[in-house]
Amino acid sequence: MRKNIVAGNWKMNTNLQEGVALAKGVNEALKNITANCDVIIGVPFTHLAPVNDAIDSSKLGLAAENCADHKSGAYTGEVSAPMVASTGAKYVILGHSERRQYYGETSEILKTKVNLALENNLAPIFCIGEVLEERENGSYLNVVKTQIVDALFELSADDFSKIILAYEPVWAIGTGKTATAEQAEEMHAFIRGVLAEKYGQEVADNTSILYGGSCKPSNAAELFAKPNVDGGLIGGASLDVESFMGIVTAF
Numbered sequence: 001m002r003k004n005i006v007a008g009n010w011k012m013n014t015n016l017q018e019g020v021a022l023a024k025g026v027n028e029a030l031k032n033i034t035a036n037c038d039v040i041i042g043v044p045f046t047h048l049a050p051v052n053d054a055i056d057s058s059k060l061g062l063a064a065e066n067c068a069d070h071k072s073g074a075y076t077g078e079v080s081a082p083m084v085a086s087t088g089a090k091y092v093i094l095g096h097s098e099r100r101q102y103y104g105e106t107s108e109i110l111k112t113k114v115n116l117a118l119e120n121n122l123a124p125i126f127c128i129g130e131v132l133e134e135r136e137n138g139s140y141l142n143v144v145k146t147q148i149v150d151a152l153f154e155l156s157a158d159d160f161s162k163i164i165l166a167y168e169p170v171w172a173i174g175t176g177k178t179a180t181a182e183q184a185e186e187m188h189a190f191i192r193g194v195l196a197e198k199y200g201q202e203v204a205d206n207t208s209i210l211y212g213g214s215c216k217p218s219n220a221a222e223l224f225a226k227p228n229v230d231g232g233l234i235g236g237a238s239l240d241v242e243s244f245m246g247i248v249t250a251f
């Protein structure tokens with residue numbers, strides 16, 4: 001059966017020293033509890049190797065927040081999937097709405113990134129989600145389905161089973177405006193149905209679908225109680241040990 005997962009996405013926050021201290025804090029806090037979910041932190045590229053050295057990877061997973069759409073070569077400033085894998089990270093966040101919106105990442109680009117991640121044994125945490133206008137005009141289910149179909153449905157069932165999905169309604173990211181548990185459940189159940197149609201019920205049932213967007217200790221338990229919400233992808237609240245652990249322990 002699918003895993004429950006709470007993953008942090010630090011975005012472009014913390015310098016190296018602050019980031020290592022935060023990772024150590026989460027690592028320490030995890031020693032004192034029995035978490036009912038897998039816990040992952042997504043950190044800036046510069047932090048990957050030192051954070052990997054500072055944490056117990058059997059208790060705390062490590063993710064990059066992106067990777068390049070090429071394996072190697074003359075792409076100044078880019079960081080490839082093999083480079084990410086060489087730091088010890090096991091996951092990579094791909095398709096975040098901020099990457100789609102500010103860096104022009106299309107489904108075509110994301111398809112390439114997903115393939116490179118999988119070739120390098122990185123599990124993609126693949127983000128999908130509609131903007132406010134699409135929520136309001138009622139096209140949100142279709143928008144999210146298209147994002148999934150276009151970037152992921154050429155994968156074999158075996159490769160697809162390595163993907164973690166994160167539904168992040170763009171209107172809920174960093175706005176303090178969380179989707180209601182019912183809105184999240186509606187979308188997550190819909191996504192699972194889309195996966196079942198393509199890959200069969202077993203693959204669909206085994207896929208973890210996380211919710212992201214203003215998730216915090218005060219609303220995590222209600223969201224995670226929904227049958228198709230398998231955890232969270234946490235932005236702001238992952239930058240503080242206490243609030244992140246408040247979400248981890250919501251399971």
Ligand code: 13P
Pocket residue numbers: 009096168172173174175176212213214215233234235236237
């Ligand atoms: P916030 O939790 O800050 O709304 O961000 C969510 C997010 O974008 C995680 O990837």
